[in-house]
Amino acid sequence: MAEEHVExxxxxxxxxxxxxTATLVGAGKQVLMLEKGPLLLTQAQSPDGLSxxxxxxxxxxxxxxxxxxxxxxxxxxxFYASHVExxxxxxxxxxxxxxxxxxxxxxxxxxxxxxxxxxxxxxxSLRFTPDDFRLASFNAGRADLRNDxxxxxxxxxxxxxIDYDDLEPYYCKVEELVGINGxxxxxxxxxxxxxxxxxxxxxxxxxxxxxxxxxxxxxxxxTPLAVITQDHPPSGRTVPVDRDTIKTAFVNRYGDPLGxxxxxxxxLLAPLRDKPSFELRANCVVxxxxxxxxxxxxxxxxxxxxxxxxxxxxxxxxxxxxxxxxRLLMISAQQDAALGQRLNPNGLxxxxxxxxxxxxxxxxxxARADKSKTLDSDWATDHCARADWIRANGLWAGGAIxxxxxxxxLPISLARTWHAMDMxxxxxxxxxxxxxxxxxxxxxxxxxxxxxxxxxxxxxxxPQRENRVELHRSATDKWGRPAAFIVKDWHPHDQALMDTLAxxxxxxxxxxxxxxxxxxxxxxxxxxRIANHxxxxxxxxxxxKDSVLDxxxxxxxVDNLYLTDGACMPTSGGANPTLTIQANSFRVGDVLLGR
Amino acid sequence: MQTATVVAKSDQYVLNHCSRLLARxxxxxxxxxxxxxxxxxxxxxxxxxxxxxxxxxxxGSSAQTSYPYNDVTFVYDGRAAGAAEVAVLGTFAALYExxxxxxxxxxxxxxxxxTATLRVPKGEVHTYKFRVDGRHVVDPIxxxxxxxxxxxxxxxFFTEACQVPLTLSRRQRELLARLVAHLLPFRTRxxxxxxxxxxxxxxxxxxxxxxxxxxxxxxxxxxxxYIDKLLAxxxxxxxxxxxxCLSMIDxxxxxxxxxxxxxxxxxxxxxxxxxxxxxxxxDGWDKGRYGSPAYFLLLLRRHAMTGAFAHPKSGGNxxxxxxxxxxxxxxxxxxxxxxDWRRAIEAPLGRxxxxxx
Numbered sequence: 018m019a020e021e022h023v024e025x026x027x028x029x030x031x032x033x034x035x036x037x038t039a040t041l042v043g044a045g046k047q048v049l050m051l052e053k054g055p056l057l058l059t060q061a062q063s064p065d066g067l068s069x070x071x072x073x074x075x076x077x078x079x080x081x082x083x084x085x086x087x088x089x090x091x092x093x094x095x096f097y098a099s100h101v102e103x104x105x106x107x108x109x110x111x112x113x114x115x116x117x118x119x120x121x122x123x124x125x126x127x128x129x130x131x132x133x134x135x136x137x138x139x140x141x142s143l144r145f146t147p148d149d150f151r152l153a154s155f156n157a158g159r160a161d162l163r164n165d166x167x168x169x170x171x172x173x174x175x176x177x178x179i180d181y182d183d184l185e186p187y188y189c190k191v192e193e194l195v196g197i198n199g200x201x202x203x204x205x206x207x208x209x210x211x212x213x214x215x216x217x218x219x220x221x222x223x224x225x226x227x228x229x230x231x232x233x234x235x236x237x238x239x240t241p242l243a244v245i246t247q248d249h250p251p252s253g254r255t256v257p258v259d260r261d262t263i264k265t266a267f268v269n270r271y272g273d274p275l276g277x278x279x280x281x282x283x284x285l286l287a288p289l290r291d292k293p294s295f296e297l298r299a300n301c302v303v304x305x306x307x308x309x310x311x312x313x314x315x316x317x318x319x320x321x322x323x324x325x326x327x328x329x330x331x332x333x334x335x336x337x338x339x340x341x342x343x344r345l346l347m348i349s350a351q352q353d354a355a356l357g358q359r360l361n362p363n364g365l366x367x368x369x370x371x372x373x374x375x376x377x378x379x380x381x382x383x384a385r386a387d388k389s390k391t392l393d394s395d396w397a398t399d400h401c402a403r404a405d406w407i408r409a410n411g412l413w414a415g416g417a418i419x420x421x422x423x424x425x426x427l428p429i430s431l432a433r434t435w436h437a438m439d440m441x442x443x444x445x446x447x448x449x450x451x452x453x454x455x456x457x458x459x460x461x462x463x464x465x466x467x468x469x470x471x472x473x474x475x476x477x478x479x480p481q482r483e484n485r486v487e488l489h490r491s492a493t494d495k496w497g498r499p500a501a502f503i504v505k506d507w508h509p510h511d512q513a514l515m516d517t518l519a520x521x522x523x524x525x526x527x528x529x530x531x532x533x534x535x536x537x538x539x540x541x542x543x544x545x546r547i548a549n550h551x552x553x554x555x556x557x558x559x560x561x562k563d564s565v566l567d568x569x570x571x572x573x574x575v576d577n578l579y580l581t582d583g584a585c586m587p588t589s590g591g592a593n594p595t596l597t598i599q600a601n602s603f604r605v606g607d608v609l610l611g612r
Numbered sequence: 613m614q615t616a617t618v619v620a621k622s623d624q625y626v627l628n629h630c631s632r633l634l635a636r637x638x639x640x641x642x643x644x645x646x647x648x649x650x651x652x653x654x655x656x657x658x659x660x661x662x663x664x665x666x667x668x669x670x671x672g673s674s675a676q677t678s679y680p681y682n683d684v685t686f687v688y689d690g691r692a693a694g695a696a697e698v699a700v701l702g703t704f705a706a707l708y709e710x711x712x713x714x715x716x717x718x719x720x721x722x723x724x725x726x727t728a729t730l731r732v733p734k735g736e737v738h739t740y741k742f743r744v745d746g747r748h749v750v751d752p753i754x755x756x757x758x759x760x761x762x763x764x765x766x767x768x769f770f771t772e773a774c775q776v777p778l779t780l781s782r783r784q785r786e787l788l789a790r791l792v793a794h795l796l797p798f799r800t801r802x803x804x805x806x807x808x809x810x811x812x813x814x815x816x817x818x819x820x821x822x823x824x825x826x827x828x829x830x831x832x833x834x835x836x837x838y839i840d841k842l843l844a845x846x847x848x849x850x851x852x853x854x855x856x857c858l859s860m861i862d863x864x865x866x867x868x869x870x871x872x873x874x875x876x877x878x879x880x881x882x883x884x885x886x887x888x889x890x891x892x893x894x895d896g897w898d899k900g901r902y903g904s905p906a907y908f909l910l911l912l913r914r915h916a917m918t919g920a921f922a923h924p925k926s927g928g929n930x931x932x933x934x935x936x937x938x939x940x941x942x943x944x945x946x947x948x949x950x951x952d953w954r955r956a957i958e959a960p961l962g963r964x965x966x967x968x969x
Contacts, residue, residue: 055628060968064622065683066670067968069629072956073923080846081914082659083645104632104658106642257966265956274967299624300631321627322691322723323635385942387950428921428938447917448910451890455883458797467942467950495636495658 023049025609026316026330028303028345031133032598033336033582035281036191039289040606047294049328050286051318053337054101054129056299057136059276059283061254070136070272074429076100077270078443086111086492086500090118097433097443098123099137099270101130107495110340112503115544121492123440125372125503125547127338130272131299132282134338134549135595139269139393140243140278142197143417143592144188144206146402147181149477152588155404156413163411164509170413173480175587178559178568179604185209187600192241195599196249196279199241205399214246216395217264219422222386222470223395226420229472229529235400240419242392243279243595244268252284266389266426281599301326304496306333306349306578308356313578319496332577332609336602339551339584343367343486344501346555346580351488351499359574365565367486370505371553371589374416374515375546376539377473378522380532385467388426394419401474401521402591412514416476416591418522425469439546470532472525474518475550478589479508486554506544515539550594552583569608570601581605616705617731619669619683623716626727629665630687633657633753634725647755647849654755661845663687663754664769668969669731675959675968682771684732688713688742689752691724695744698726702740702766705730710743734925737776739766755848770844772925775837778844779851784858785836786875791861792835792916794882798937806940833937838919838928850911856901857908861885864896924961925969932961 025041027034030052041048057069070076078097086092086109096105102123109121127134148155152174156162162170186209191197193212201211216239219227230237246263248255254276256263263277276283289295300321307315307327315329335342346366350357360366397419400406407415425431436446447453453461484506488499507515516539523537540546558564561573570585572578581602583594590597636656641648644655654660669681686700699710713726732738739758741748750757751767758768770778777785797803843851865874865881874881888894892906902908919928921935929935935953942950954962958969 055631056624057628065620065625066672067668069625069667071668071923071969072958072967073925075918075922075926080842081850082643083849085642085644104643107632107636107638107658262955262964262966267956300627300635302635319635320718321631321635322689322718322725323637385944385950387952389951389953389956428934429918432917444914448913451886451909454795454886454913455797458795462797462938462941466938493638495638495642497637 020315021328022330023047023328024331025049025334026051026328026332027334027336028316029133029335029337029342029582030131030286030297031127031281031336031338031582032135032595033602034133034334035285036599036602037334037581037606037609038295039194039285040603041609042289042292042295044610045294046610048296049330050295050297051301051303051316052131052297052299053302054131054299056131056282056297057101057272060274061276062287068274070274072265072267072271072274074427077430078433082106084121086121088119088491089121090114091120091441095444096123096441099128101128101136101272102126103129109492109494109500110503111489111492111500112505112545115506120545122545124545125340125549125551127549127551131286131297132280135243135280136272136282137270138549138595139423141394141419141593142192142195142199142241142243142596143397144204145181145590145592145597146205146399146415148404148407149414149588149590150177150180150184152176152414152477159413161408161411162413162510163513169481169508170479170510173482174413175480175556175558177587178557184597184600184604187603188596190603191596191599194251195243195281195284196245196252196254197241197243198239198246200239203236203238203399205402213241214249216242217246217260217392219395220264220386220388220391221384222382222388222467223420223422225382225470225529225532226396226472226525229525229527230396230398230400232528233400233524235398235525237396237398240394240397241596242394244392245277245279249284252288254283261390264390264392266391266423268391268393268423302496303345304348304498305352306345306356308353308359308575311359311574311576313575330577332579334579334581336580336582338582339370339554340486340501340503342580342582342584343554344488347488348498360572361565362574363562365556365563367554368482368484369480369553369556369587370484370486370503371478371480371586372505372547373550373589374476374478374511374518374539375474375550376515376519376522376537376541377471378519378526378535378537379469379471380526380535381464381468382470382529383531388422388467391422391426393421393423395422396420401518410517412517413479413510414477414514414588414591416474416518418472418474418518418525421471421473424471425465428466431465431469439543441545470526472522474522475593476514476518476591479510480553480588481506481508507541512541515541550583550589552586552589552594555580555584556587557585558587570605579605579609615709616711618711619729619731621683621685621727621729623718626685626687626716627718629662629685630725633659633662634689645849646852654753657753660753660755661848663751666769666771670968675965678968679960680733681731682734683729684769684771685727685729686713686740686742686751687753688726688744689724690726690744693744695724695726697745699743700728700740701743703738704732704736704740732771734771734773735775737768737770737774737778739768741766756844770841774841774927777840780836780840780843780854780858783862784855785840787858787862788836788839788854789832790875790882791912792832792919794879794886795913795916796832796835796920798833798920803937806937833920833933834924834928834930835916835919837930838922838926839915841927842915853902853908853911857905860897860901864894867896
């Protein structure tokens with residue numbers, strides 16, 4: 018049988034992969050998409066009328082499993098994963114702890130399923146600000162940056178090779194085609210067209226956040242969320258008759274059986290299903306790429322039962338989330354030194370790995386709300402993303418602030434996230450709080466259920482070359498391929514930024530009424546916490562000596578290889594990254610059509 | 613016993629549920645958390661307990677008529693054996709009628725992996741085998757195995773909301789009930805009355821519709837049953853912990869009470885025991901048999917919390933009593949509930965008719 022050949026091979030099906038696929042297939046191009054995870058349908062799509070996503074708390078955080086990877090410091094420890102997160106023993110990610118020990122982590126995995134991380138995310142769909150794309154220019158010549166005695170920040174800040182205006186039409190395109198609800202007024206992100214669907218009534222608990230923002234003079238808007246609130250003609254989705262039932266709290270970390278959450282599968286890929294030039298193969302993992310001179314000639318992959326297969330393609334796009342994309346290129350390079358030289362001539366592949374400066378404040382509000390009637394967030398403010406605020410605080414960049422509404426909204430999630438700062442520590446806070454039993458359990462419910470309010474910030478992390486993704490020297494996945502090894506830490510300026518933004522969040526809650534138990538903080542004390550925002554490691558730029566990808570997200574020295582997920586980001590942006598990854602993917606789709 | 617009702621499922625559905633388990637090169641025992649014998653090849657398979665797949669059923673017409681059933685999907689990997697004809701037979705069908713399994717295809721090619729999906733009532737336990745080219749074998753992946761009275765080994769599965777004890781003895785379950793009753797809030801006089809009223813107040817029709825599978829609505833709201841089922845399937849690796857620790861706790865409490873049955877003891881003795889377990893230092897605990905009483909308490913607390921508030925299909929949160937407790941307890945000024953779980957959960961358990969469970 019002749020080897021299969023396609024025009025475009027797209028590896029991954031999430032935010033970086035689906036938009037450009039929609040563009041290519043829409044223009045009549047032939048695309049084969051390989052996705053490692055399963056294709057889980059919505060009720061409406063499924064022939065049996067049932068979805069493999071359920072409103073079931075044990076789907077978000079399942080049964081106990083234990084880390085068995087040899088030689089890591091947390092071997093034997095428990096972990097709890099969603100049904101579509103990778104199994105850590107089959108596909109470990111190892112990171113270096115601050116004390117130098119190495120541990121397996123579930124942080125930094127998005128989801129292994131068609132739609133990728135957009136299946137499980139909360140759907141917060143903020144744009145970056147214009148300044149987020151030009152942080153080198155913004156900070157040029159500054160000497161007022163806090164906690165930066167060596168001038169690292171100014172030296173390492175980068176402008177993107179594209180600016181806000183280049184991306185703006187594509188932001189509009191995502192907002193229209195993906196399906197997002199929210200409000201525009203009050204944002205620091207100018208929009209040429211407003212495609213937002215109207216938001217639903219906010220949860221009652223969010224009134225406290227709104228009051229706090231107002232008291233501080235922070236302009237607020239309804240957080241843009243990738244959940245449809247009206248019928249959505251571009252994707253053919255319809256909403257329930259009682260639109261208020263769209264709010265369920267089964268949002269963050271849950272796939273949506275009704276397909277109302279606008280993941281890339283329901284919004285962008287499912288509408289292509291009947292096009293003869295598009296084929297999506299789920300449960301297929303690409304193991305490595307093979308080169309022929311300056312081109313990728315073929316991809317080696319395993320089919321759903323592990324059989325070895327190959328496919329050749331005119332153009333290959335890698336978009337399987339930053340850590341995994343970088344790992345795929347590194348594994349491919351390991352098998353072919355000449356390809357390695359092309360992929361990584363300057364040693365920057367894997368370097369400048371980024372996440373987000375992230376943190377916030379939480380409290381107990383005086384009036385209980387039914388938090389089960391909610392989406393992921395209600396109110397957002399760009400107050401701390403404004404240039405004058407950033408400069409006045411001696412910071413290099415700002416960030417978005419928004420309130421969370423679905424956190425701890427359901428009884429089991431309230432317990433398993435109790436004092437748990439990251440996914441690796443799920444359940445531990447509750448379990449070690451030995452007072453929560455009998456009457457203590459009553460008090461715990463009385464004090465917390467429906468009364469916890471949190472406000473979070475999401476801000477730029479300083480790029481540092483030593484923050485990087487490598488291949489681990491001994492840990493392997495179930496295919497015998499080297500596992501990813503993640504080394505990262507915070508810059509002192511990150512800490513100053515996080516302290517400042519956490520204090521802004523504290524002020525919001527302190528100004529919201531007679532709240533109790535107010536606490537605030539950030540991920541600054543933890544090197545592992547990633548919030549599943551995995552970015553950088555293959556940044557794009559205008560200078561081939563300073564970047565891995567050219568401005569079109571093509572590998573500088575490989576004619577037909579593109580990388581279009583968050584790995585391309587030179588800086589992490591002052592907001593959740595998904596909308597920007599999607600917009601950039603649409604942009605690259607147009608680039609590919611123009612070649 | 614009726615003839616098995618076969619349900620159509622797509623190859624994509626079956627691959628979605630078994631690719632993660634079956635596709636691998638590594639034979640390392642990456643998934644052995646202590647639940648497997650040293651020669652058990654299942655230790656190389658991720659979440660082997662997921663087979664057979666027990667999923668919701670929908671008959672295409674109504675939630676009421678669909679709700680009493682599950683779809684159970686069997687998968688047999690016949691690649692190594694070169695199997696040509698595979699069937700499944702078990703107690704779910706008349707006289708062990710063999711239900712033929714079809715081969716899954718991928719890209720138009722046979723895969724060597726066989727499947728069949730059957731409609732099975734909720735709340736049941738069944739044993740089954742595969743018939744592979746005339747030879748009867750237990751499921752090589754599903755770790756649930758039982759030895760019947762005639763000495764034969766069979767594979768086992770149970771459907772949702774199953775109330776049949778599978779792993780713990782009556783004595784162990786009764787002691788466990790006392791232990792978890794002290795962890796959860798349902799034991800206070802007021803809450804105990806509430807839990808009883810929930811069931812007594814609803815009329816027979818509603819009872820049949822809303823709680824068709826809840827037979828036991830007691831102080832621990834089905835948590836003991838939840839744990840029994842968890843130890844039978846997804847957390848089989850914790851079963852020995854329960855057996856060992858329950859036996860030791862039984863002995864320790866009996867010794868402290870001068871031979872009185874621990875089930876007759878008051879809450880004070882259990883509270884004292886918790887304090888000692890939390891500090892990892894229980895008077896009379898044989899750390900040679902089980903190293904850390906605190907660890908067992910953590911296990912117990914996670915399972916109690918999950919079992920009280922998980923979806924009732926898990927066998928816990930019996931009749932949704934855990935959710936109803938929160939629903940009734942937290943009200944606003946107008947006496948509207950502040951935990952309206954029914955609006956999101958599928959009918960007939962909840963009242964959402966868009967979502968089918």
